[in-house]
Amino acid sequence: MTYEVRPVRPEEHRLAWDLGSLAFGYHEQAIPDGWAASAPGRTTLGVFDEAGRLVAKAVDREQGQWFGGRVVPVSGVAGVAVAAEQRGRGLGRLVLTSLLSGARERGAALSSLFDTTPLPYRALGWEEIGTLTYHTVAARVLAEIRPDPKITLRPATEADIPAVYELYRRVARAGTGLMERSGTLFAAATPAKLLAEYHGFTVALDGAGDxxxxxxxxxxxxxxxxxxxxxxxxxxxxxxxxxxLLAMLGGWASVAPTIVLRLGAEDPVWSLLARVDAKVASAQPWMLRVVDAPAAIAARGWPRHLSGAADLSLTDDVCPWHQGDYRFVVDGGEARLEPGGTGAIRLTPRGLAAWYAGAASPDQLRRTGFLTGGDPASDDLLRTATAGPTPTLHDYF
Ligand SMILES: CC(C)(COP(=O)(O)OP(=O)(O)OC[C@H]1O[C@@H](n2cnc3c(N)ncnc32)[C@H](O)[C@@H]1OP(=O)(O)O)[C@@H](O)C(=O)NCCC(=O)NCCS
Known part of the structure; x- marks a missing residue:
């Protein structure tokens, strides 16, 4: 059997809906008016058999995520599905490998996804580096927190939204992996639409009204x-x-006794909340893959006060274009991969992803089998280079 791999055409969108809705269990819903498998910033890649049937698909989303204070271009992978009768025969591998190649051509340096199972993605070089976690807290626990008299709360208006985005971006810039909420995929999220998505959108203002x-x-x-x-x-x-803001949530105790909060592992909210009072309500793991190592290394930010070099050897049969030996050089907040070097430190794709995100130290990677070679000095350099906040992603896709 030969297969054709190409973007799904507008007249084939129904096939993509049928495959996706059956796989993910919303097949009893009618296809929404105007639904499109592809849109600006979002391309559905399909695998067609000789009879023209759509047997596999995956979506490439053009998004940016923050690493080391800079936005890195990412392929967000979503809607991966293979027809029930064809699973386990390499079509998932085919569609994802083609997607990665296309993503690299359009300039993506990384790929991320929320996995329902890590196994097929691990086989292709993605590694789990974080979870999107909602926590359940009893509202009466938050009712013990007193509001600060200098802070005023009120419902947000459309005019507040640019400042809301700026505040989110400030947090994202200081984090690891958080979504940049701008660009093509976010163009439709006007202030009015954002406010309409929620029952409540509360802003906090200081004494100066900021x-x-x-x-x-x-x-x-x-x-x-x-x-x-x-x-x-x-x-x-x-x-x-x-x-x-937490005190405001506590004010709901009499009528909404449960508060469910989306929080990263290091959120300042934890300074006011005892971990024993918060239970995990849901945790959705997410994975990272490096699509173009030299581009990914050049794109992210690095510690300004670190300088050094290490010899990396990358193996990658799914993204073969970046396989080989490199000298990793970090200096003054920038880093690059120069072709060459001794190849002393060997990294698998999963090891490269976990190291890049600061999700695992060289020692952990060595014990996992994702890194071989190196010495205590190169371990120090590599660990320090990508050390940072726990990878966090709050935007499900
Ligand atoms: C997940 C899914 C897309 C994988 O597609 P597939 O065509 O079955 O996968 P492939 O046969 O191409 O396998 C790709 C690799 O993943 C591995 N793999 C796939 N499913 C696996 C499983 N359940 N357990 C272990 N490994 C698995 C394969 O061994 C293979 O690795 P290899 O090429 O090194 O041997 C498909 O099973 C599916 O549509 N599932 C239902 C929808 C779904 O869960 N989508 C994922 C949403 S995140």
Missing amino acids: LVGYASWDRGPGYDASGKLTVDDLIGATPEATRT
Whole structure:
């Protein structure tokens, strides 16, 4: 059997809907009016058999994610599905390998995805580096937090949204892996639409009237024990703002006793919340792959006060274009991969992804089998180079 791999054409969008909806269990819904498998910033790649049937598909999303204070171009992979009868025969590998090649051609340096199972993606070089986690907290626990008298809360207006985005970006810039919420995929998210997505969008203002925090939240039904408030973003630029937003959530205790909060592992909210009071409500793992190593190394930010070099050898049969030996040179906040070197430190694709994101130290990678070679000095350099906040991604796709 020979297969054709190419973007799904507009007249074939129905095939993509059928394959995806059956795989992910929304097949009883009608296809929404105007639904399109591909749109600006989002391309569905299909695998067609000789009879013209769509037997596999995957979506390449053009997005940016923050690493070391810079936005790196990423291929966000979504909607990966193979027809039930054809699974386990290499079509997943075929569509994902083609997607990676196309993503590299359009300039993506990395690829990320939320996996329902890591196994097929691990076989192709992605590695799990984080989870998108919602935590359940009893509202009465938050009711013990007092609002700060200097902070005013009010519902957001459209005019607040640029400052909301700027505050989010400030947090994303200091983090590892957070989504850049701009570009083609976010063009439709106008302030009005963003506000319409939530039941409540609260902003926190300081004494000077500057926006210093916000929370976006949904109020679930009912006012008995099942009442629930789900908070997507809660960002405070100051301790007073964070405290006051949490106190606002505590104010729901009598009618919505459960608060569900999306939080990263190192969120300042944890300074006001005892971990014992928060249970994981849901945790969606996400994975990273390096698509173009020299481009990925050049694109991210590096510690300004670190300089050094290490000899890396990359093996990668899925993205063969970046296989080979390189001298990794880091200096003054920049780094590059220069072809050559001794190849002393060998990294597998999964090892490269985990190291790049600072999700694993060289010692961990060596014990996992993702890194071989190197010595204590190169371990120090590599560990320090990508050390940073725990990889976090709050935007599910
Ligand atoms: C997940 C899915 C896309 C994989 O596609 P596939 O065609 O079955 O996968 P392939 O046969 O190409 O396998 C690709 C690699 O992953 C490995 N793999 C795939 N499924 C696996 C499994 N369940 N357990 C272990 N390894 C697995 C294969 O061994 C293969 O590695 P190899 O080429 O080194 O041997 C497909 O099974 C599917 O559509 N599942 C339902 C929808 C879904 O879960 N989508 C993923 C959403 S994140």
